[in-house]
Amino acid sequence: MAGQLNPNLLLAVPLAPLVGSAIAGLFGTRFFGNKIGRTGSHSVTILGVLIAFLISAQTLMAVLDGATYNGTIYNWMTVAGVKLEIGFLVDSLTAMMMCVVTFVSLMVHIYTIGYMKDDEGYNRFFSYISLFTFSMLMLVMSNNFLQLFFGWEAVGLVSYLLIGFWYTRPTAIFANMKAFLVNRVGDFGFILGIGLLLAYAGSMNYAEVFAKREALATMTLPGSDWMLLSVACICLFIGAMGKSAQFPLHVWLPDSMEGPTPISALIHAATMVTAGIFMVTRMSPLFELSDTALSVVLVIGGITALFMGFLGIIQNDIKRVVAYSTLSQLGYMTVALGASAYSVAVFHLMTHAFFKALLFLAAGAVIIGMHHDQDIRNMGGLRKYMPITWITSLLGSLALIGTPFFSGFYSKDSIIEAVHASHLPGAGFAYFAVLAGVFVTAFYSFRMYFLVFHGEERFGKPHHAHDEHVTEEHADDHAGEHHGLAPGEKPHEAPLVVTLPLILLAIPSVVIGFLTIQPMLFGDFFKGVVFVGEGHEAMKDLAAHWHGAVAMGIHAFTSAPFWLALGGVAASYYCYMVNPRVPAWFHARFSGIYTLLDNKYYMDKFNDAVFSAGARGLGRGLWNVGDRSLIDGLLVNGSARMVGWFSTITRTFQSGYIYHYAFTMILGIALYLGYLLLLPYMK
Numbered sequence: 001m002a003g004q005l006n007p008n009l010l011l012a013v014p015l016a017p018l019v020g021s022a023i024a025g026l027f028g029t030r031f032f033g034n035k036i037g038r039t040g041s042h043s044v045t046i047l048g049v050l051i052a053f054l055i056s057a058q059t060l061m062a063v064l065d066g067a068t069y070n071g072t073i074y075n076w077m078t079v080a081g082v083k084l085e086i087g088f089l090v091d092s093l094t095a096m097m098m099c100v101v102t103f104v105s106l107m108v109h110i111y112t113i114g115y116m117k118d119d120e121g122y123n124r125f126f127s128y129i130s131l132f133t134f135s136m137l138m139l140v141m142s143n144n145f146l147q148l149f150f151g152w153e154a155v156g157l158v159s160y161l162l163i164g165f166w167y168t169r170p171t172a173i174f175a176n177m178k179a180f181l182v183n184r185v186g187d188f189g190f191i192l193g194i195g196l197l198l199a200y201a202g203s204m205n206y207a208e209v210f211a212k213r214e215a216l217a218t219m220t221l222p223g224s225d226w227m228l229l230s231v232a233c234i235c236l237f238i239g240a241m242g243k244s245a246q247f248p249l250h251v252w253l254p255d256s257m258e259g260p261t262p263i264s265a266l267i268h269a270a271t272m273v274t275a276g277i278f279m280v281t282r283m284s285p286l287f288e289l290s291d292t293a294l295s296v297v298l299v300i301g302g303i304t305a306l307f308m309g310f311l312g313i314i315q316n317d318i319k320r321v322v323a324y325s326t327l328s329q330l331g332y333m334t335v336a337l338g339a340s341a342y343s344v345a346v347f348h349l350m351t352h353a354f355f356k357a358l359l360f361l362a363a364g365a366v367i368i369g370m371h372h373d374q375d376i377r378n379m380g381g382l383r384k385y386m387p388i389t390w391i392t393s394l395l396g397s398l399a400l401i402g403t404p405f406f407s408g409f410y411s412k413d414s415i416i417e418a419v420h421a422s423h424l425p426g427a428g429f430a431y432f433a434v435l436a437g438v439f440v441t442a443f444y445s446f447r448m449y450f451l452v453f454h455g456e457e458r459f460g461k462p463h464h465a466h467d468e469h470v471t472e473e474h475a476d477d478h479a480g481e482h483h484g485l486a487p488g489e490k491p492h493e494a495p496l497v498v499t500l501p502l503i504l505l506a507i508p509s510v511v512i513g514f515l516t517i518q519p520m521l522f523g524d525f526f527k528g529v530v531f532v533g534e535g536h537e538a539m540k541d542l543a544a545h546w547h548g549a550v551a552m553g554i555h556a557f558t559s560a561p562f563w564l565a566l567g568g569v570a571a572s573y574y575c576y577m578v579n580p581r582v583p584a585w586f587h588a589r590f591s592g593i594y595t596l597l598d599n600k601y602y603m604d605k606f607n608d609a610v611f612s613a614g615a616r617g618l619g620r621g622l623w624n625v626g627d628r629s630l631i632d633g634l635l636v637n638g639s640a641r642m643v644g645w646f647s648t649i650t651r652t653f654q655s656g657y658i659y660h661y662a663f664t665m666i667l668g669i670a671l672y673l674g675y676l677l678l679l680p681y682m683k
Helices: 007-027 037-064 092-115 122-141 145-163 170-201 206-211 213-217 228-243 252-258 261-270 272-282 291-312 318-338 342-369 387-401 407-421 427-453 465-469 496-522 538-544 549-558 560-578 581-589 591-598 600-652 658-682
Strands: 067-079 082-090
Touching: 007 037, 007 067, 007 082, 007 092, 007 122, 037 067, 037 092, 037 122, 082 092, 082 122, 082 145, 092 122, 092 261, 092 272, 092 342, 092 496, 122 145, 122 261, 122 272, 145 170, 145 228, 145 252, 145 261, 145 272, 170 206, 170 213, 170 228, 170 252, 206 213, 213 228, 228 272, 228 291, 252 261, 252 318, 261 272, 261 318, 261 342, 272 318, 272 342, 291 318, 291 427, 291 600, 318 342, 318 407, 318 427, 342 387, 342 407, 342 496, 342 538, 387 407, 387 427, 387 496, 387 560, 407 427, 407 496, 407 538, 407 549, 407 560, 427 560, 496 538, 496 549, 549 560, 560 581, 581 591, 591 600
Parallel strands: none
Antiparallel strands: 067 082
């Protein structure tokens, strides 16, 4: 049905999770006496997200039939002709994002029932994740920069609450503060970009700004010869670098694994970290007019895709391996944006959301089975104890490395081909990075897979010294208990409420790419939504070589990415299943490289030495000079000393002797007469 969508029905999509969050947060916690309990809290939030998902799916069907919506829902105020409003823009890009966000969120809500069942903050957690869903939906449905920024900041705030959910743990508090501060750096650039567009376009509405893009492209930044649109787009991308964890603003995401596993799947794999990818895609009419901005995007994405993948090779915490995989895959999406293959970037965003959420939730199932031990060196042989987790993890890993006919294959290979067709500065490096990243991804993904599910059973044994460095979830919730399996204990499969979301996520991880590549990349799915400028031929090159999903899968067996992925799997199998002495030899032989990777390229130490130390030095300087010397020393204590000095002088004349008072009067008369005598000369 062509035409406009019902705005009231669209409004229910974000409001349903918000209502569920409010009920669980107020009546499911001690705030109002926990009146609805655990069952009430998870029921109302799951119902809210389910309603949002069903309406989102219906909306996507309507959009495929030609229906759209772009209008104002609520006009907040008008200032100097600039409208500040809440509005929705629902087209194919938005509808697809709505479905991904609500489906993954629904799976996470169901999974959380089993994963957090023993946690004291059970109801609070459901309130938070439902509130996050509301924030993300407001972001993707916005039709103006004000609402976009509101959703942008709201997801950052809720992620802060979720990363630090176990607020009694110092590591969790450090991680959520780190995430909050790093994102503020990116958001500073983001709001500068919005401010530039507002100042020169005179509007915060997407359509009105896009309508003036040709005029904006001719302007320069005042006081410089820099193109205004290039500066604005780079500033917007800095915001995306923070939210989507691109180098060098990536440092917050690995530490965010301190939060419970369900939020790793919801926030750090499928939704929040993809907000930057969505935003740049939405801004494609602006980015297409700046090759400079696109080259910056290309290079930053290439660095992130390759060098963050290297860090995944040496990780031993099961969640951190998946976290660095997320960083690398976000780099792939960013590279596609820089190559003007926006539809490919969003396509990979969608496929990645399913298989990466699957891998995070599967990691959580392993953690449950291992009694909260996250060190993959203490695992092995879990395949026969956890068959559902094993097979779904295998499917997710195959999708991640780009195995032909799996979802990840169609999107990753399309990115590699798109960047190969790009002629922008930096495209050569980006192509090398994404191609080499195929081998790296396959190696660390199957290193984790083999160490966890195959080989020697290393659990149920005394822990080694290295275990103390591995994060253990629920450490404070189970104080005094043994973490990891005790001697004689065996792993166990997670309950159905945990494994069911794994199965439901595994299905799209396998088939969604095959089913949707034709309409999303080569059909009219993004027609009128994504704009590609003249001279950016990546998508045309892809279309010229497109012969169908089956032909693409068959042809892949003769392509470089397939053999690189196969080589990565074979190398990991040999190193960790056949000859475990090889990694030890590499560690000893290349200890300098290992130390560099183990210290994460020393980015944290650099930030601490430069930015944190600089901030601390500035704070101490302001305290010493501004607070102690200027405010306390001069204004407060100085005025007190001046009053004391004046009082000391005047006190000598208040002696009670008449001749002292007479002398004071004579002195005063003399001073007054002197003033009168000098007065004519002062005019």
